[in-house]
Amino acid sequence: xxxxxxxxxxSGSPGQSITISCTGSxxxxxxxxxxxxYQQHPxxxxxxxxxxxxxRPSGVSNRFSGSKSGNTASLTISGLQTEDEADYYCCSxxxxxxxxxxxxxxxxxx
Amino acid sequence: xxxxxxSGGGVVQPGRSLRLSCAASGFTFRSYAMHWVRQAxxxxxxxxxxxxxxxxxxYYADSVKGRFTISRDNSKNTLYLQMNSLRAExxxxxxxxxxxxxxxxxxxxxxxxxxxS
Numbered sequence: 552x553x554x555x556x557x558x559x560x561x562s563g564s565p566g567q568s569i570t571i572s573c574t575g576s577x578x579x580x581x582x583x584x585x586x587x588x589y590q591q592h593p594x595x596x597x598x599x600x601x602x603x604x605x606x607r608p609s610g611v612s613n614r615f616s617g618s619k620s621g622n623t624a625s626l627t628i629s630g631l632q633t634e635d636e637a638d639y640y641c642c643s644x645x646x647x648x649x650x651x652x653x654x655x656x657x658x659x660x661x
Numbered sequence: 662x663x664x665x666x667x668s669g670g671g672v673v674q675p676g677r678s679l680r681l682s683c684a685a686s687g688f689t690f691r692s693y694a695m696h697w698v699r700q701a702x703x704x705x706x707x708x709x710x711x712x713x714x715x716x717x718x719x720y721y722a723d724s725v726k727g728r729f730t731i732s733r734d735n736s737k738n739t740l741y742l743q744m745n746s747l748r749a750e751x752x753x754x755x756x757x758x759x760x761x762x763x764x765x766x767x768x769x770x771x772x773x774x775x776x777x778s
Contacts, residue, residue, distance in 0.1 A: 552723060554705070587764045589706070596756060596771060597698075597706065602764040640706050644763050648720050650696070655705035 555580065555641055555653035562659040568629040571656045573641030574622060579651055581622035585644035588617060588626045592637045600639075601626060628658070636660045663687040663767040665757050670772030673747055683740040683757030683769060691715070691735035694760035697742050699753035700771075707753070710742070711760065725751075747776045 556574040563569040573580065573588075580586055586604045589597035599608055601617035604624060614629045624643070628635055641653035669681040683695070697709040710721045710731040719731050730743040740757050754773050758765035 554707075585763045589765070591706075596768040597765070598768075599764060599766050602766070603762070608766065638705075642706075642708070642765070649722060650708040650711065650763075652698075652706040652708055 552579075552645060552647065552649060552651045555643060555651055557639075557641060557653040557656045559654070560657045560659065562661055563628075563631045564661045565631055565633065567631050568627060569631060569658065571626045571628075571639055571641075571658070573624040573626070573643075573653045575624075575643055575651070576622055578647075579643040579645040580619065580624050580641075582646055583644045584619070586617070586619060586624040587642045588615075589640045589642065590635075590637045591640065597640065631660055633660050663759060665759065665767060665769035667755060667757055667769045667772035670755065670774045672775045672777060674778050675748060675776055677747055678743070678745045679747060679774060681742040681744070681755055681757075681772060681774070683742075685738045685740065685757075685759070688759065688767075690733075690738040695731075695733060695740045696758045696760055696765055697731060697740075698756045698758055698765065698768075699751075700756070701750070701753040704753075709755070712740070744774070747774075749776050752776045 588601040591597045604619045664686045666684045696711045712731045728746045732741045754771040756771045759767040
């Protein structure tokens with residue numbers, strides 16, 4: 552199972568919006584509405600930010616939103632803040648009843 | 662509050678075995694599936710394995726299938742990962758994570774496994 556494809560880096564200025572893509576196949580992203588997104592700060596454990604493509608866990612800012620079109624899922628961060636600088640990973644359930652993570656995207660706040 | 666504490670990591674020679682543990686508290690452990698996810702130094706996250714709430718179903722990444730075994734003891738609120746025939750490429754921080762409908766909603770802080778001679 553190959554990792555889902557994400558851009559290596561995305562940057563934006565405070566207050567701007569950025570979008571991170573996550574591309575898979577019909578066997579994972581495109582086949583199920585089980586895409587999640589995780590934020591990871593250096594040296595810390597990942598934190599769930601979005602689940603089931605579009606849902607936010609309690610306590611996660613509404614500046615984070617998710618969507619999906621075909622085999623590509625996306626995470627949008629609006630009103631970018633300095634604390635959003637981190638690595639972000641998508642994750643999808645697969646037709647093999649396993650899971651696969653994306654390659655990861657480093658978000659830089661300029 | 663949910664707490665997951667991994668242990669058992671360390672330095673091990675290639676070809677040897679190691680067992681990781683994950684002690685869970687703050688939720689009804691026996692009701693939830695559990696995952697192991699790893700992260701090699703400076704690299705991304707890699708999903709390793711998942712077990713159903715009762716241990717009856719287990720699935721593995723191709724990279725560890727046949728070498729790693731996930732198990733759980735619901736009487737002890739503990740998740741395990743038995744790792745055999747370890748390779749240098751298994752060097753990573755290993756996280757356990759609680760499942761919520763297919764998503765990893767809580768994570769431990771991880772335990773480092775280094776495979777080196």
